[in-house]
Amino acid sequence: MNCAEKSQLSSSSQNVKVQSWQTSDKGIEVDFVSKFTNNFDRVTLPWMWLRDHCQCSECFTSSAQREYDVFIGWEKFRWEEVVVDNDTAGLIIQWQDNHKSYFSYDWLWGMLNLxxxxxxxxxxxxxxxxxxxxxxxxxxxxxxxxxLVEHLTKVGVCKVIGAKASKAEAAQLMQRIAYLRQSNWGD
Known part of the structure; x- marks a missing residue:
């Protein structure tokens, strides 16, 4: 994992922080605290889920394909070290196969906050x-x-203000939501 990937995944808003955490055979048990409500939420992040959700370029190709299958040979995806990095507001996991995964607190919170x-x-x-x-x-x-996804789910539409009227910025916005695919109607 390089620094560019780390900063891309981290969120500057830091809406949650980690109060405490501990590891177990099942995963990492984390106490998140919302900066808005000061409420605690304890969640367990399973090891397999964490490795499967690593977003770095070594694990996840530009064509949205996984480079590995976590269900085959799971023993090589065991964790070795966990660092809760409050400077970057993220969780860093060193795996036994020498791979590192980074997850911002906000990204984890967004994925898990039911x-x-x-x-x-x-x-x-x-x-x-x-x-x-x-x-x-x-x-x-x-x-x-x-x-944006919440507005699209609840209302079905959302205005995105401040983008240039260009194919490039429209494509960037669409890629942020989903993967672009060529169709019979063009790009």
Whole structure:
């Protein structure tokens, strides 16, 4: 893992912090604290889930393919060391195969925070008052991306303000949400 990958995955907003943590055979038990509510949430992050969700270029190719299968040869994906790095607001795992994974606290919180997940009955019809987000927030932070996905799930539409009217910025926004695929209708 290089520094560029680490900074790309970290979020500058730091909406959560780690109060305490411990390792076990099953995974890492982490006490997250929200900076907004000061509420504690204890979660267990299973080892296999963590290794499977590593987003570095060694594990995850540009075509969205995994470079390995965690279900085959799981014994080589054992953890060796865990560092909770409050300077970068992230969790660093050194695996026994000499691979390092980095997970920002905000990214983990966004993946695991079920109390804020969108239920089907929370959907609402959109009107003239459409939700909107800043383009840079969606592109640069995991929290901005999460808000966009929540708006799309609840309302079905969201204005993204501040992007240039160009194919490149539209593609960058779409790649932030999902993987671009060529179709019969073009790029």
């Amino acid at each position: 109390e804020n997940s969108v239920a089907v009955d929370e959907r609402k019809y959109w009107s003239n008052d459409l939700p909107s987000l800043d383009y840079r927030s969606v592109i640069d932070t995991d929290i901005g991306l999460r808000h």
